[in-house]
Amino acid sequence: MKKVINDPNQIVEEMLKGMVAAHGDLLKRVEGTTVIARADAPVQGKVALVSGGGSGHEPAHAGFVGKGVLDAAVSGEVFTSPTPDQVLEAIKAVDGGEGVLLIIKNYTGDVMNFEMAAELAEMEEIRVDKVIVNDDVAVEDSTYTTGRRGIAGTLFVHKLAGAKAESGASLAEVKATAEKTVANVRSMGMALTAATIPSTGKAGFQIAEDEMEIGMGIHGEPGISRDKIKSADEIAETLVQKILDDGVHQSGDEVAVMINGLGGTPLMELYVLNGKVNDLLKEKGFTVHKTFVGEYMTAIDMAGLSVTLLKLDDELKELLAAPTNTLGF
Amino acid sequence: MKKVINDPNQIVEEMLKGMVAAHGDLLKRVEGTTVIARADAPVQGKVALVSGGGSGHEPAHAGFVGKGVLDAAVSGEVFTSPTPDQVLEAIKAVDGGEGVLLIIKNYTGDVMNFEMAAELAEMEEIRVDKVIVNDDVAVEDSTYTTGRRGIAGTLFVHKLAGAKAESGASLAEVKATAEKTVANVRSMGMALTAATIPSTGKAGFQIAEDEMEIGMGIHGEPGISRDKIKSADEIAETLVQKILDDGVHQSGDEVAVMINGLGGTPLMELYVLNGKVNDLLKEKGFTVHKTFVGEYMTAIDMAGLSVTLLKLDDELKELLAAPTNTLGF
Numbered sequence: 001m002k003k004v005i006n007d008p009n010q011i012v013e014e015m016l017k018g019m020v021a022a023h024g025d026l027l028k029r030v031e032g033t034t035v036i037a038r039a040d041a042p043v044q045g046k047v048a049l050v051s052g053g054g055s056g057h058e059p060a061h062a063g064f065v066g067k068g069v070l071d072a073a074v075s076g077e078v079f080t081s082p083t084p085d086q087v088l089e090a091i092k093a094v095d096g097g098e099g100v101l102l103i104i105k106n107y108t109g110d111v112m113n114f115e116m117a118a119e120l121a122e123m124e125e126i127r128v129d130k131v132i133v134n135d136d137v138a139v140e141d142s143t144y145t146t147g148r149r150g151i152a153g154t155l156f157v158h159k160l161a162g163a164k165a166e167s168g169a170s171l172a173e174v175k176a177t178a179e180k181t182v183a184n185v186r187s188m189g190m191a192l193t194a195a196t197i198p199s200t201g202k203a204g205f206q207i208a209e210d211e212m213e214i215g216m217g218i219h220g221e222p223g224i225s226r227d228k229i230k231s232a233d234e235i236a237e238t239l240v241q242k243i244l245d246d247g248v249h250q251s252g253d254e255v256a257v258m259i260n261g262l263g264g265t266p267l268m269e270l271y272v273l274n275g276k277v278n279d280l281l282k283e284k285g286f287t288v289h290k291t292f293v294g295e296y297m298t299a300i301d302m303a304g305l306s307v308t309l310l311k312l313d314d315e316l317k318e319l320l321a322a323p324t325n326t327l328g329f
Numbered sequence: 330m331k332k333v334i335n336d337p338n339q340i341v342e343e344m345l346k347g348m349v350a351a352h353g354d355l356l357k358r359v360e361g362t363t364v365i366a367r368a369d370a371p372v373q374g375k376v377a378l379v380s381g382g383g384s385g386h387e388p389a390h391a392g393f394v395g396k397g398v399l400d401a402a403v404s405g406e407v408f409t410s411p412t413p414d415q416v417l418e419a420i421k422a423v424d425g426g427e428g429v430l431l432i433i434k435n436y437t438g439d440v441m442n443f444e445m446a447a448e449l450a451e452m453e454e455i456r457v458d459k460v461i462v463n464d465d466v467a468v469e470d471s472t473y474t475t476g477r478r479g480i481a482g483t484l485f486v487h488k489l490a491g492a493k494a495e496s497g498a499s500l501a502e503v504k505a506t507a508e509k510t511v512a513n514v515r516s517m518g519m520a521l522t523a524a525t526i527p528s529t530g531k532a533g534f535q536i537a538e539d540e541m542e543i544g545m546g547i548h549g550e551p552g553i554s555r556d557k558i559k560s561a562d563e564i565a566e567t568l569v570q571k572i573l574d575d576g577v578h579q580s581g582d583e584v585a586v587m588i589n590g591l592g593g594t595p596l597m598e599l600y601v602l603n604g605k606v607n608d609l610l611k612e613k614g615f616t617v618h619k620t621f622v623g624e625y626m627t628a629i630d631m632a633g634l635s636v637t638l639l640k641l642d643d644e645l646k647e648l649l650a651a652p653t654n655t656l657g658f
Contacts (some may be wrong), residue, residue: 268629
């Protein structure tokens, strides 16, 4: 296994330790948990945002903890939902008296465990609400999901709801912003290789040297087609068209774009793809307001990428421009 | 070849196009060249910084163009020095009347071409000076180098000289800061896989599934030993010890640390390594002032990483903390 690790069973623990060692000015570990919180948490008088999920998607989610984005991120084992008690610890660590919004990617285990944590928190008199992100247009229902999967579009929900919370908005207002973002964001991905799972040291699935898979999920869940590897331009056309076919984004709209690498694809290739995505959107009558290119929601070392489009309005543009202090944005 | 590309011969051109399409608020292309400059270049009355080198190391160097760091970056073909005329275009595009400092990684081709560009610029009455970065302690002399190679420590030279230039310092003062940084910075890397070169579609060298190479260069140049893959803790010990053996960093020093991924190694593993590096430095009596973990100077999709230590003093700490507006910092 070509990995820089010690004991695969300790990889999440050691990652969290190394992260706090590097960024103690920004982040803290909630002792005895897998929760990373803002160093200044709880922020009194502010709605708090909690997200998380299985590990292996770094920098998501702990890399988005900080001023203007998340208050805490909970890490499960690799590609495994965190348990309800861990999510509860996150909620308790960041509640500043104005309530906590949970931002959950739509995987059955995550939804179940975050909802159970919300119930436990309410028993402790903490107000909790939630939004579920399901931006992946590739497939309805999947290996770990009923309904669409949540992928890189989740970062836009973190960013915009985070900015709204930072502005002093109420829990209901922050939730409304998060829900508007979920309604306006769609993503579509593709993969060239499987992620190498640390516990087994093996690829999560087999894919031939000349093949790619369109619509693959960030845990290696099946996509919609396996084809010979196409050119970057053809891949851009396929991903953008599938997103637009979903009907949320119309010619004339202003959009934010995210070109997200899955871990093994170099920045060089993400920029090549972005050149074509940008051309396509302009041809189709869109105005690209802002573009993010990099690794935001990875799948360990998977080669591949996703494209995310977010429809903007004046409120969302203002929130997108708000300052942040996190590792990932 | 598992890459998202069109024509391998157009990959640098298409990357630069996609980069400017994404970040036009921050960066501009100097027309007809491979130069990426600050959108507001030339900045009158400020010493300008130019760096660059072969492509394939992204985000270096164009990702460090912007306020507080570089004024321009010149991109050669993949793993190939930019030509003198391209470097000259960069110098001309950013000179704001106070002179231009070239920051050159120590590879024979880069040094020759940047020096030739400096001579050409001086014929056009532009003051130019240079520093050469040779932070890699692995080997003396190498495939493309006489003397030590320049690797991820170059980013600290960009950052600190950039902050000095932004403060209004003279060309001589900015050069002195850059030289102090070069004197204080040392790096050491290792690799688990070869980079896949776009023009050939093949790995640059062969390495067995259970092997790693200590001291490998960022173009796949030979290192100092090939061994069975060791644990992250053992790798950390080897890299840190080799750096400390060079004698620049002494117990009691304050240091900045960079854990740099080479492209194919996930952030998770970089953080695991950082946990051990941090422990080792503390045990040895160092104070870790600031830590950078991520991809700064990559080798396309190579799995592997490098550790960089920078000895700090009050001036360098202040410059390290100065604000920046770039993609990479």
